[in-house]
Every structure is written in C-alpha cells, then in structure tokens.
Amino acid sequence: MSKNLKYYYDLMSQPSRALWIFLEKTKIPYERCLVNLGKAEHLTDDFKAINRFQKVPCIADNQINLAESVAILRYLCREYKVPDHWYPHDSRRRARVDEYLEWQHHNTRSACAVYFQYMWLRPRMFGSKVDPKRADQYRVQMEVCLDFIEREFLGQGAPFIVGNEISVADLVAICEIEQPKMAGYDPCNGRPNLTKWMERVREETNPFYDQAHKFVNKLAQDSIAKNKL
Amino acid sequence: MSKNLKYYYDLMSQPSRALWIFLEKTKIPYERCLVNLGKAEHLTDDFKAINRFQKVPCIADNQINLAESVAILRYLCREYKVPDHWYPHDSRRRARVDEYLEWQHHNTRSACAVYFQYMWLRPRMFGSKVDPKRADQYRVQMEVCLDFIEREFLGQGAPFIVGNEISVADLVAICEIEQPKMAGYDPCNGRPNLTKWMERVREETNPFYDQAHKFVNKLAQDSIAKNKL
Numbered sequence: 426m427s428k429n430l431k432y433y434y435d436l437m438s439q440p441s442r443a444l445w446i447f448l449e450k451t452k453i454p455y456e457r458c459l460v461n462l463g464k465a466e467h468l469t470d471d472f473k474a475i476n477r478f479q480k481v482p483c484i485a486d487n488q489i490n491l492a493e494s495v496a497i498l499r500y501l502c503r504e505y506k507v508p509d510h511w512y513p514h515d516s517r518r519r520a521r522v523d524e525y526l527e528w529q530h531h532n533t534r535s536a537c538a539v540y541f542q543y544m545w546l547r548p549r550m551f552g553s554k555v556d557p558k559r560a561d562q563y564r565v566q567m568e569v570c571l572d573f574i575e576r577e578f579l580g581q582g583a584p585f586i587v588g589n590e591i592s593v594a595d596l597v598a599i600c601e602i603e604q605p606k607m608a609g610y611d612p613c614n615g616r617p618n619l620t621k622w623m624e625r626v627r628e629e630t631n632p633f634y635d636q637a638h639k640f641v642n643k644l645a646q647d648s649i650a651k652n653k654l
Numbered sequence: 655m656s657k658n659l660k661y662y663y664d665l666m667s668q669p670s671r672a673l674w675i676f677l678e679k680t681k682i683p684y685e686r687c688l689v690n691l692g693k694a695e696h697l698t699d700d701f702k703a704i705n706r707f708q709k710v711p712c713i714a715d716n717q718i719n720l721a722e723s724v725a726i727l728r729y730l731c732r733e734y735k736v737p738d739h740w741y742p743h744d745s746r747r748r749a750r751v752d753e754y755l756e757w758q759h760h761n762t763r764s765a766c767a768v769y770f771q772y773m774w775l776r777p778r779m780f781g782s783k784v785d786p787k788r789a790d791q792y793r794v795q796m797e798v799c800l801d802f803i804e805r806e807f808l809g810q811g812a813p814f815i816v817g818n819e820i821s822v823a824d825l826v827a828i829c830e831i832e833q834p835k836m837a838g839y840d841p842c843n844g845r846p847n848l849t850k851w852m853e854r855v856r857e858e859t860n861p862f863y864d865q866a867h868k869f870v871n872k873l874a875q876d877s878i879a880k881n882k883l
Contacts, residue, residue: 477806478757489746489750492753492757494756495752496755496756499749500745500748500749500752504745516717517717519728519729520720520729521718523724523729524720524721524725526725527722527724527725530756530760531759531760531764
C-alpha cells in the first residue's frame with residue numbers, strides 16, 4: 426500500500442536540501458509540498474496543523490506527521506528499501522553515523538548557520554548592520570569546526586564521513602557546509618580533504634545535488650563577485 | 655563474551671547523568687571511569703586518545719570508542735537486551751522518540767544549559783558578572799522551551815514524552831531540565847504537567863535518579879536558600 430508520503434520543504438533550508446537529495450536519489454515516491462520560508466508560510470495556522478514545531482523540513486504520511494530531518498531520515502531508512510550504505514545495519518558503522526548526526530547539531534549546523542544568518546540573512550531581512558568584531562568571532566567558530574572536520578572526519582584516509590561509502594551523515598554535513606558560500610565564504614579554501622569530499626558527494630548524488638543547490642550556487646556566485654569588486 | 659564496557663562521565667554533566675541512570679536501571683555491566691570536568695581532566699592528552707571530541711559522556715568497549723550521549727543510547731539499545739520501551743522497535747513510536755532526541759539539541763539542551771552556564775557556572779569559573787538584561791533574555795528563551803514541553807509534549811494526556819511508557823527521550827529531557835535548578839530556577843513553578851512528569855520519571859528510575867542528582871540537589875537547595883535571603 427502506498428504511504429502517500431508528503432514532503433514539506435524549502436531548498437533555502439539546509440536540512441530540506443539534504444532530505445530532498447535523499448528522496449530523489451533513493452527514488453522514494455513522494456509529493457512535493459513547497460513551503461516558502463521567505464513568505465513565512467511556515468508560520469501559518471494551516472502549517473502548524475501539519476507540524477507543531479512550524480519548521481521545515483517535515484513529512485506526513487498515512488501513519489505519522491514527523492519533524493526533524495535526522496529523525497525523518499532514520500524513519501525513511503526503516504520504512505523504505507534503501508541501499509544499506511545510507512544508514513548501515515552494521516552496529517559499529519551505524520554508531521559512527523549516529524555520532525556525526527548528533528555531534529553536528531552544535532557544531533557544523535550551528536556554526537555554519539549562525540555565520541550565514543549574521544552575514545547574509547539578517548542584513549537582508551531586518552536591515553541589521555554587520556559588526557566586524559562579531560563577524561570575525563562567528564567566522565572563527567565556523568573555521569574551528571570546518572578544520573575539525575577536515576582533520577578528524579576526513580583526514581584519516583576514508584573518502585566519506587563514515588568509511589568507504591556515502592551515508593546520510595555526508596548529506597546532512599554537506600548541505601550545512603554549502604550554506605556560508607551564499608555569504609561569500611569558501612569552505613574549501615585551504616582544506617584539501619574537504620574539497621575532494623565535497624566533489625565526491627556531489628558526484629555520488631548528481632544531478633540532484635546540483636538541482637538542490639541551484640539557488641544557493643547563484644547566490645554564492647553573486648557574493649563572490651561582490652567580494653571581488 | 656563480555657564487552658568490557660567502560661563509561662567515562664561526570665555527574666555534573668546533564669547527558670552523563672541521563673546515561674548513568676540508563677546504565678544503572680537496565681543493569682548493563684560497565685566500569686565506572688570518572689572524568690572530573692572541574693579539574694579539566696577531559697582536556698588531557700590521555701583523554702583525547704579515548705575521545706577526540708574531548709567531552710563527556712563517552713564509552714569504550716571491545717569494538718568501538720563512541721561519543722555523543724544520544725548515539726551511545728542507541729548503540730546500547732542495540733547491543734544489550736534492554737526492555738523495548740526505552741527505544742521502541744515500533745517504527746512510529748521510535749520516530750517520535752527520535753524526533754524529541756533531535757529537537758532537544760537546539761531547544762531543551764541549549765536553552766537550559768545556556769541559562770545555567772550564564773547564571774551559575776561562568777561567574778564561578780571566570781568571575782564574570784551577570785547582566786540583568788541578558789539574564790532575562792536567557793530566562794525567557796528557556797521558558798519558551800519549557801512552556802512548549804508543558805503544552806505540546808506533556809499536555810496531551812500522555813504520562814511520558816512518547817506515550818504511556820518511559821523512553822530514553824524522558825531521561826535526556828529531564829536531566830537537562832534539572833540543570834537550571836542549580837542556578838535557583840524552578841522549572842516546575844506554574845507547570846503542572848512538567849511537575850507530575852518529573853515526579854513520574856524520578857519514581858520510575860529511583861534510587862538511581864536521586865543518586866545521579868545528589869550534587870545537583872545540594873547545589874539547588876543552596877541556590878534557593880540564597881534567593882530567599
């Protein structure tokens with residue numbers, strides 16, 4: 426029986442992109458339900474009835490309305506026949522994927538999102554000015570995190586965050602790391618392992634990776650061009 | 655074959671307490687390895703060799719060194735025969751537990767920990783002064799989160815965060831919510847559902863709950879007494 430999976434998302438949201446790439450790549454059938462964050466569609470009463478947290482991404486099917494991208498990824502890996510490498514059944518490898526997924530909340534996600542929001546989103550949404558000292562502080566926090574990923578997760582010779590095959594940890598990680606590009610920051614600069622890994626994940630998931638990042642890439646090019654002026 | 659599970663922890667750390675209560679309650683055999691955060695034992699090279707993230711809690715057994723309390727809880731539920739209610743195999747219930755575990759990182763955990771650190775830890779560690787405006791800001795953030803838990807997670811008639819039985823979500827939640835008590839803040843005040851739920855989780859997990867919170871309770875009493883002066 427079809428589960429009638431509905432996926433609520435906005436590709437400006439990092440976890441929305443990770444989940445969108447996963448759904449497309451694994452060919453899980455779903456209905457696209459766009460929620461325009463720029464128009465505050467996530468704050469309507471209609472959307473609150475779907476997701477009490479009023480955030481994207483989220484899903485709704487015949488048995489559950491579920492929020493939190495990492496919880497959704499785990500649910501989809503249980504409910505659909507997806508290749509094992511995405512969320513390995515081997516206990517040790519699964520533990521490593523889980524370790525990254527939990528660690529990233531207060532590291533990759535918060536560091537990259539805070540920098541992006543302060544440098545790009547808030548000035549555009551609220552007209553707020555960028556204080557250079559605070560900008561530096563947020564940049565350094567982000568760089569400590571990116572350097573840790575470069576050294577600890579990608580510096581031991583493995584092509585992906587957990588071993589030799591791509592997993593949901595790579596998708597969740599890379600979509601966060603793409604975000605500061607829109608604010609003109611290149612996460613690859615000076616990080617050869619990260620550079621090769623990003624290219625590898627892109628190749629593994631294309632054409633969906635580029636489709637998901639179409640708008641991000643356009644804004645990133647604009648920001649880089651502006652920085653060169 | 656015994657796994658020779660070693661558990662590295664400090665009961666001043668919220669996730670250390672959650673995991674300690676879980677290990678004791680489920681009778682998983684383990685070796686207690688105290689890591690005194692006050693003496694910065696987590697920052698030594700010896701500890702770095704055990705956990706590259708240099709944080710508690712973490713575990714080491716014959717097959718893995720693992721960090722991140724939520725990842726560890728999932729690993730232990732796979733590797734040991736623990737009652738199903740802790741991390742249900744039913745897909746829908748497991749998804750709900752996962753949803754809370756992911757949501758809490760940027761809500762319960764960050765809101766309660768930031769308040770505790772600003773009001774209690776930083777003044778004692780660094781002699782920093784409390785700015786009343788910022789204190790109010792952190793208190794309000796925490797109260798928004800606690801009110802959401804009161805209303806959305808505990809306001810629908812279910813005795814626990816996910817349904818009728820205790821799960822790891824309750825342990826992870828309650829240990830974070832205990833933390834601001836040390837800074838003299840009572841999370842139960844004006845929240846009847848939270849109050850009953852905290853008593854329920856305590857009853858389900860005692861005597862381990864009280865043992866884990868012995869030092870927290872002492873400091874909480876001192877803070878409350880000081881506030882009354």
